[in-house]
Amino acid sequence: MSAAPPDNDVLWARSLVKSHHGTPALRGVSLNVRLGEVLAVAGPRGCGKSTLLDVLSGMVPADEGEIWFNSSPVHTLGRAAREKLRRERFGYVGPEPHLVPELNGRENVALPMLLAGISRKVAATSAAEWLERLDVAECAKRRPAELLQDQRQRIAVARALAAAPAVVFADEPTAPLHRESQDQVMRILLTASRSHKITLILATHDASVARYANRVAVMADGRLAIPVDARDAVALSELEEDAPTCSTSV
Ligand SMILES: Nc1ncnc2c1ncn2[C@@H]1O[C@H](COP(=O)(O)OP(=O)(O)OP(=O)(O)O)[C@@H](O)[C@H]1O
Structure with missing residues (x-):
């Protein structure tokens, strides 16, 4: 086993391998996520972005490799301990809302807090405050x-x-929204990340969404296509070449 990761990395992963029923989705991904940063995991559909977020968040175990969260190993945890970690330290938003149909808007937002033992x-x-920030107070x-x-x-x-949460995993979070709404929701996510010191890991195939990040990890076929570095023209142009239909406006 390698040494524990540096203290300023909230997540640190090495050589992650994951297959779905024999289909390789991750073929050896190593990356670090710094405390409070916004990291975009970008690349074309099917390149392994969702699988990487699911593995990093402990939702599914990796077949091989190591994940450390705040210098504690996640890869050695059993299912119950991973669920506890996700419940208490991580937030998740996917391309579909997946709300509990029997609960109203406020109850849906409050649910993770109740499960974490908050009164x-x-x-x-x-919950009411966050609905207000997201401009949906009327849905409570x-x-x-x-x-x-x-x-x-x-x-x-x-x-x-x-x-x-310490980390929010956002997998195509703006996919069901129209363009103006996408920009507004992304700005709210970024503001919340800054003001509440939440690390944000954002999977997207859209270069205009990746541009919101501090750093971009571009994936191709289950691997990092180029080393993760400061958000730069190289990373984003790779993404735009892979996804020629996506908008480049910010
Ligand atoms: N549950 C599953 N069963 C079988 N194969 C899967 C499953 N989930 C993902 N895959 C396959 O694993 C590979 C990576 O998929 P993944 O969803 O991680 O990529 P992605 O970049 O997030 O794509 P998308 O943007 O379409 O969600 C693809 O070949 C996909 O078909």
Whole structure:
């Protein structure tokens, strides 16, 4: 086993390998994520972005490799310990909101806080504040079926941020939103990341979303296509070449 990672890396992964039913999705990915940064994991569809986020967040175990969170090993944890870690330290928002249909907007946002042991009153107050920040305060008492997809996704973003996680994993978080709404939700995610010192790991195939990040990890076929470095023209032009249809406007 290698030495523990440097202290200023919130996540540190080495040589991650993962296959889905024999199909390789990660073929040896090593990367570090710094405390408080916004890291984009970018690349074309099917290159392994979602799998990398799922493995880094402990949602699925890697077949091989190491993951360290705040200098503690994640790769040695069993399922229950990984679930506890995800519940208490990580937030997740995916391309679909996946809200609990029986709960209203505020209850959906409060749920991770209640599961983390926060009192009902504090969770309800915090949920209401995050719904307001996401511009969907009017959805607090309405169930998902009564809402637009845009409103549901904003609630999912509020749910990921409200429990004050150390890291938010956001997999194509703006996919169901229209363009103006995408920009607004990305700005809210970035503001929350800065003001609450939340590290944000963002999977996207869209160069215009990757441009919001401090650094970009461009993937191709289960590997990092080029070394992860400061957000630069090289990383983004690689992405734009791979995904010629995506917008480059910021
Ligand atoms: N549950 C699964 N079962 C079988 N194969 C899978 C599964 N999930 C992903 N794969 C395959 O693993 C590879 C990587 O998929 P992954 O979803 O991680 O890529 P991605 O870059 O996130 O793509 P997308 O943007 O389309 O979600 C692809 O070949 C995909 O078909």
